[in-house]
Amino acid sequence: MFTPEECRELYARIRAIRLGCTFLVFGFDKHGKAHLFELPEATSGEGSDKVMDEVGFWAIGSGQYSALSVLFFHQYSITATVPLALYRVCEAKFMAESGQGVGKASMAASFRPDLNASFFGQAKIAKIKEQWKLQGAPRTPENTEQLVQSMLDWTPLVAWE
Secondary structure, eight states, rough: OHHHHHHHHHHHHHHHOOOOOOEEEEEOOSOOOOEEEEEESSSSSSSSEEEETTTOOOOTTTTTTHHHHHHEEEEEEESOOEEEEEEEEHHHHHHHTTTOOOSSSSOOOEEESEEEEEEEEEHHHHHHHHHHHHHHHTSOOOHHHHHHHHHHHOOOOOOOO
16 A cells, blocks of 8 residues: 555664653563563664673662662661562562652562462562661561561463463
8 A cells, every 4th residue: 555665664763662661571481581671772783781690680660779778778688578579579669669750659560480370469568668667668567487488379370381
């Protein structure tokens, strides 16, 4: 329906669109080892991703510095238990909410290489935030791991075909 010139013009216009997004991507390799990288939008030429495997965590967006400060302050490690890791990530998000453009709504999930996941919607996050406000900020409330552990419910994921 389009002439070759019109196609080239549409193609050029589509390629010129910039969303201004950065993605934080994670996954597991065939050996079950976790990987994490930041993928910024390419603004000129090829984009450059930052592999964060050695650090083991990262944050992006306008609340990045607040979130990373909390994780570094608590010496977050990939060896943390799943409940403590989820709490630390939520805590980092709560601290980042003071930043301009950081929304209050949150969802979280924990994924395992065996294709099981546990999802944390608004209600679970609200319970964690309530505990954090009452006893934490920046201390870790008592029984934090038990609270988060009680919320974990592992669900098998269905692979895409």
